Amino acid sequence: MAGTSDQLLVEEFERIAAFAEREIETVRFEFVGGRIGLRKAVDGNHSTLVMCLVRLWMQARPELFPARGLKVEARRGGRVLPDGVLAPLGHFAGHGDWSDPDGVLMTLEITSFDPDTHHRDRVVKPRAYAEAGIPVHLLIDRDNLSVLVHSDPDPEHGYRDVHMVKLGGKVTLPDPVGIELDTEDFKQYVD
Template sequence: MTAGSDQILVEEFEQIAAYAEREIETVSFEFLGGRIGVRKATNGNHSTVVAWLTSQWMQARPELGLYACRGLKVEARRHGRALPDGALAPLGHFGGQGDWSEPDGVLMVVEITSHDSHTHNRDRVEKPQAYAEAGIPVYLLIDRDSLLIRVHSDPHPEIGYRALHVEKLGGKVTLPDPVGIELDTEELKQYVD
């Protein structure tokens, strides 16, 4: 830690995260706003939503892959570290990269809310800001708590995403370019708990 500060450096965080990945299999760590956040193992419904989304991309855009829990450098100066539930990028995009990749070339990130006390601040406040600052074109939030699909787009590095489209879970939602597909989320209603 830096002297006189309660925040750790990104390098210190990376050492802690690497240790946790080797020694503790049920949690991972993220680093947003200079603070460590714990990311617990997900339940079966959460994982099933990721698998469903992966199948949608395989059908609609086979040249893209949805990379689960891919470590990304985020925030304005890339001092943050996030593990989105999915990072949509061209197949092979992350080949040869280390644990934490630059966000360049990532078309969209996906988060699926978990049923914990940190979901509101993490998924609805901190991550949209961090992803927008990093210039990621689209942020898709599948909000299982409020039964909504939130599509954030048009990132601005200082003010966050300038466009937000909200649809009820079960409806059809169009993901803007550069993603450019429509999702019928009816099937996801069975995976909300």
């Protein structure tokens, strides 16, 4: 590793991730919480949930970008790949693989059935999104059959408000998103 530190530099991570993603198309790398994370290809139900949300948001808010890389964790130089990002149209024009989160309205994550999903999707990523000041974070938790809406980010402590609804219910995504989400159809894609 470059330098005198044992910690991986974000620039080194970006080179490793870019090389690996060119060579192995079924994985993507993240760097969050000071650790490299590996995201394997998602299952069909996971992809279908993302596409259901894309379709819904295209009607109400046509700015959803599936799998847009974001820079988070200012102190550690984190890099994450949310399942979806809501931002104003044209916001990411001219950006490379990793974009600053300024101007992002919401992030979306859907839990996976892997050993690291609790730590990654329920703990580390919501904290990183709040630290980055992203106003709303939506988590579809397939293990717990629920939808969690995180809002009112506090860079020091995470999101101040977390609202949970069981799958099948309706939930309002607060401003600046400002839409109601009916999760009834999502129940068929949680296995």
